Amino acid sequence: MAKPLKVGIAGLGTVGAATIRILVGAHNELSARAGRSIEIVAVSARSKGKDRGVDLGAYRWYDDAAEMARDPGVELLVEVMGGSEGMAKAAIEAALALGKPVVTANKALLAAHGPALAALAERNNTTIAFEAAVAGGIPVIKALREALVGNKVTRVSGIMNGTCNYILSRMEAEGLDFAQCLKAAQELGYAEADPTFDVEGFDTAHKLALLTALAFGTEVDSDAVYVEGISGVTPLDLEMAEELGFRIKLLGVAERTAAGIEQRVHPTFVSRQSQLANVMGVTNAVAIEAEPVGTITLVGPGAGGGATASAVVGDIVDLARGNAVTTFGRPSQVLEKPIRAPMQRHEGGYYIRLQVLDRPGAAAIIASRMAERGISLESILQKGREARRNANGSVPVILITYATTELLIRNAVAAIAEDGVLDGTPQVIRIER
Ligand SMILES: NC(=O)c1ccc[n+]([C@@H]2O[C@H](COP(=O)([O-])OP(=O)(O)OC[C@H]3O[C@@H](n4cnc5c(N)ncnc54)[C@H](OP(=O)(O)O)[C@@H]3O)[C@@H](O)[C@H]2O)c1
Known part of the structure; x- marks a missing residue:
């Protein structure tokens, strides 16, 4: 068997403790699958004295997770502290700078700093695995x-x-x-x-x-x-x-x-x-x-200690086997700069709920504001009209549109509001067919 992989775990909350439970409880099975023993050697959290339901006695304790990441005996950092800045970021940067792979569940941090961290990983011939960061236990x-x-x-x-x-x-x-x-x-x-x-x-x-x-x-x-x-x-x-x-x-x-x-x-x-x-x-x-x-x-x-730790352990075993994939699936330099599609240009059907004052011609105003913008209505509902009349005498009217654009819908709803036939804020919900 290859030499053991020595792991440091930063964060001992819901996910961290569940990860330890799997790594300890299934140690032999995981070692067989990885082809080498996976050993926790160090842990870090805020309060050393807290009972976490797992025995931490055999591991080196660190108050500072970045210091743990720099421990020469730690070869892989598991970051399950959370937070897009501060200690989580410092610990990950410390590990990557030394060429140590990182497993993290931290979507907030990757959403904010993913590209820079991926580039840092590549410069140091290592990677970040983040299966647990999206949809918990689902291997997406x-x-x-x-x-x-x-x-x-x-x-x-x-x-x-x-x-x-x-x-x-x-x-x-x-x-x-x-x-x-x-x-x-x-x-x-x-x-x-x-x-x-x-x-x-x-x-x-x-x-x-x-x-x-x-x-x-x-x-x-x-x-x-x-x-x-x-x-x-x-x-x-x-x-x-x-x-x-x-x-x-x-x-x-x-x-x-x-x-x-x-x-x-x-x-x-x-x-x-x-x-x-x-x-x-x-x-x-x-x-x-x-x-x-x-x-x-x-x-x-998509969440919970066991499900999220399942994803974390999957990543650890992958790295223990030597299956290191570039953080975002291709080298950072070849990731494209995305062209942003403005929301105003989104195309689709819409559900619109208007609270309409009971005035003569209100329905005709609504229909004409839609028609002026070429918005076709699939249906108009006024269900339970009397039962739903509120204290101001207004009633809900539901419009379902055929495919149109966000810009046209927003303009039409604003125009209807300006016509003074509405009571309260219109509700607009997009439809996926
Ligand atoms: N819980 C889920 O279902 C789930 C699902 C998917 C992803 N995630 C992600 O997994 C990460 C951890 O979540 P969690 O639910 O396990 O959180 P949690 O239960 O709040 O645990 C956080 C752990 O990190 C430690 N910690 C926090 N800030 C620290 C700091 N500055 N220095 C040292 N240790 C620090 C805490 O220490 P103390 O215990 O000493 O306070 C605690 O042990 C987050 O990024 C979260 O978004 C969680």
């Missing part, structure tokens, strides 16, 4: 970076935030509002005390930016992701979606269009017939459309 990085290299990827879309999918699933099943379901998610440990990062779509945006780079051979361009979260989705929207044959999902979508690469995260009407529509609760799913393979949909647990 490996699929894009390795298994599908013979394909031209045209589109990647998915449900990449379990918190949002749980909230939307529950809102739909029980007719509850966003705040009630968020509270339930927090009580179950699915949502953080400050849920902004998840529910406003930023977490999905980070993951999407990483998948986009792998799918299209472009530099990570997180700033280009259009982001809208789920906090504005109402029970009425979910009810209407159901009636029209859809479900609402927070999707991340990356695709090549004539205008460039589109990266967007937003609540989306997806056909109930589609695989993504049937992914419920905290489960994640990613659909990859590629030529010549066709569409591949990967479904599984």
Whole structure:
């Protein structure tokens, strides 16, 4: 057998402790699979005294993870601390500068610094493996970076935030509002005390930016992701979606269009017939459309200690075997500068919910504002008109459009608002057919 691989683990929380459990518990099996023993030699976290449910007695302790990365006895750094700056970044840079490979679950850091860190890795003949950073236990990085290299990827879309999918699933099943379901998610440990990062779509945006780079051979361009979260989705929207044959999902979508690469995260009407529509609760799913393979949909647990550690250990064993792949699947110098497709040019169908004041001619105004811009309406619904009339006397009107552009929809909705027939803010949700 080859000489053992000596590993240092920075971060001993949910993912770090679960990773230790697998590496220790399945040591012999993993050694057989890797062809060499994988040994934890050092660990780092903030508080040394904390009980983490794993025995750390045999490992060197470091308060400073960057110092641990520089320990000559550490050959591979596992970074599972989190944070896009600070200690996680310092530790990764320290390891890479010394030519040591890094395994990380840190999407926030890679979304912000991926290109620079990948270049640093290459200059030092090493790499960063990050399977755990996107969709937890689902091996989507490996699929894009390795298994599908013979394909031209045209589109990647998915449900990449379990918190949002749980909230939307529950809102739909029980007719509850966003705040009630968020509270339930927090009580179950699915949502953080400050849920902004998840529910406003930023977490999905980070993951999407990483998948986009792998799918299209472009530099990570997180700033280009259009982001809208789920906090504005109402029970009425979910009810209407159901009636029209859809479900609402927070999707991340990356695709090549004539205008460039589109990266967007937003609540989306997806056909109930589609695989993504049937992914419920905290489960994640990613659909990859590629030529010549066709569409591949990967479904599984997107978070949690065990699932995420499964991905971390997969990367460690890969590196132990000597399977080092360039961080973003090709050398940094040949990653293209992405041409950003402006969101205004996005083409698709739209669901529009307007709260309309009961004034003569209101319906005609709405129809003409749409028609002036060449927007064709597939349907107009005014379901339960009287029952839904609010204190101001306004009623919800639902419009479903055929394919048009974001710019035209935004202009039409703004024009309708200026006509003074609306009560409250219009809801606009994109439809994926
Ligand atoms: N949890 C999931 O389901 C999941 C899924 C996919 C990806 N991830 C990613 O995995 C990473 C870790 O997540 P987690 O859920 O395991 O987090 P966590 O439970 O909060 O654990 C974080 C660990 O990092 C340590 N740490 C934080 N800042 C530190 C610092 N400045 N110096 C030293 N140690 C520091 C903490 O030390 P103390 O314990 O001493 O405070 C703790 O052990 C994040 O990047 C996250 O985005 C998590």
